[in-house]
Amino acid sequence: MSHLEYHVMTHTEEKHFQCDQCDAVFSRKRALKYHLMTHTGEKPFKCDLCDAAFSQKRALKFHVVTHTGEKPFKCDLCNAAFSAKGNLKQHVMIHTRGKSFKCNLCNAAYSGHSGLKYHMMTHTGEKPFKCDLCGAAFSVKFHLKRHMMTHTGEKPFKCDLCDAAFSVKNALKHHIMTHTGEKPFKCDMCVAAFARKDTLTYHIMTHTGEKPFKCNQCDTAYSEKTNLKYHLITHTGKKSFQCDLCNATYSGKSGLKYHMMIHTGERPFDCDLCDAAFLVKNDLKRHMMTHTGEKPFKCDLCDAAFSEKRGLKYHMMNHTGEKPFKCDLCDGAFSQKSYLKQHMMTHTGEKPFQCDLCHAAFSQKSQLKYHRMTHTGEKRFKCDMCNAAFSHKGNLKYHIMTHTGEKPFKCDLCSKAFSQNSNLKRHKVTHTEQKSL
Numbered sequence: 001m002s003h004l005e006y007h008v009m010t011h012t013e014e015k016h017f018q019c020d021q022c023d024a025v026f027s028r029k030r031a032l033k034y035h036l037m038t039h040t041g042e043k044p045f046k047c048d049l050c051d052a053a054f055s056q057k058r059a060l061k062f063h064v065v066t067h068t069g070e071k072p073f074k075c076d077l078c079n080a081a082f083s084a085k086g087n088l089k090q091h092v093m094i095h096t097r098g099k100s101f102k103c104n105l106c107n108a109a110y111s112g113h114s115g116l117k118y119h120m121m122t123h124t125g126e127k128p129f130k131c132d133l134c135g136a137a138f139s140v141k142f143h144l145k146r147h148m149m150t151h152t153g154e155k156p157f158k159c160d161l162c163d164a165a166f167s168v169k170n171a172l173k174h175h176i177m178t179h180t181g182e183k184p185f186k187c188d189m190c191v192a193a194f195a196r197k198d199t200l201t202y203h204i205m206t207h208t209g210e211k212p213f214k215c216n217q218c219d220t221a222y223s224e225k226t227n228l229k230y231h232l233i234t235h236t237g238k239k240s241f242q243c244d245l246c247n248a249t250y251s252g253k254s255g256l257k258y259h260m261m262i263h264t265g266e267r268p269f270d271c272d273l274c275d276a277a278f279l280v281k282n283d284l285k286r287h288m289m290t291h292t293g294e295k296p297f298k299c300d301l302c303d304a305a306f307s308e309k310r311g312l313k314y315h316m317m318n319h320t321g322e323k324p325f326k327c328d329l330c331d332g333a334f335s336q337k338s339y340l341k342q343h344m345m346t347h348t349g350e351k352p353f354q355c356d357l358c359h360a361a362f363s364q365k366s367q368l369k370y371h372r373m374t375h376t377g378e379k380r381f382k383c384d385m386c387n388a389a390f391s392h393k394g395n396l397k398y399h400i401m402t403h404t405g406e407k408p409f410k411c412d413l414c415s416k417a418f419s420q421n422s423n424l425k426r427h428k429v430t431h432t433e434q435k436s437l
Helices: 004-011 031-042 057-068 085-096 112-125 141-152 169-180 197-208 224-235 253-264 281-292 309-320 337-348 363-374 392-405 420-436
Strands: none
Touching: none
């Protein structure tokens, strides 16, 4: 059959050559030959510079360029260069805005046929590429290849500036930006900037309030797909990541990773302004606000401001009186889950935080911290109006009121007011005693 006859088949969509192991059909015999290698696993074209092997000579040719760094296909409209002609062709469409391959089920459009092909699988749910070592399946062969590295532990992309290594080239690219400080993706609504485009996309949702990823079992919705994934596990109760050193289990790999640091004592995120160190980068970010004084989350009903959104959320309950966390053993109700947990210890008598200098024990870690100051004599909280100093921040707050004369705790039975809630409680007893007389 002549080349012209093969070419005509691309117009007529005539396909004579059928695979005897699956339903695939091809217009050219050579295409069938290469396809059969996906069944046999045959890869006759081997790289002389590494162990890589390929089923097609063309694939080997493109691979060799990764060793030489050669990028012969250059864009006429910008400085971009590529090792493969097909990659250049797709890149040019960024300039021309050409996305001629449109999905007939939604508004998505793509610059290449392969992009549309993989997109259609999101509608059909088709995942033809399956892992032989676990039940994972993928719509794209490259995703399966990347997944296999989680089994082998292979991380071929190494950072030249530190010991970090990655299984994906794109992950290394983003990691390099942590060294250079480069953040090319900037938010149009605030001063925030990011190293990754997807991080900017999720950030934009904090402005718009958009939460496109909805749970099909409850009303919860998220701005990120990964958060929805972890949320769904709360319905199933599945926790497949177990600690080798204790009985702790987690629904996500990252949860186990941070838990292991409790055993190792590792705190990789250090503050440049003090000796504090943290397990999680977000905790360091919050800590930095104690140095800068930044409190971006402001209450609409009073002058209170907070460094965390969660702090504002709990503060609003002071205005609404909402206390969703209720005690099963008494009438106690609390605005925060942690407060309920601490309250439960008053029933159980549990005091897990013990002083190593005396026999004192406490139900809260903060109480132990302040207790230790009675041994060291440390008084970090100093009054700006006199020489008084205190080991508790709350005590300084009440002391300041002796200078300002502020008495926010008012008795609803008489006109008296107090600077401390405990004094108000003691005062109210005098009313109940008078009634009993």
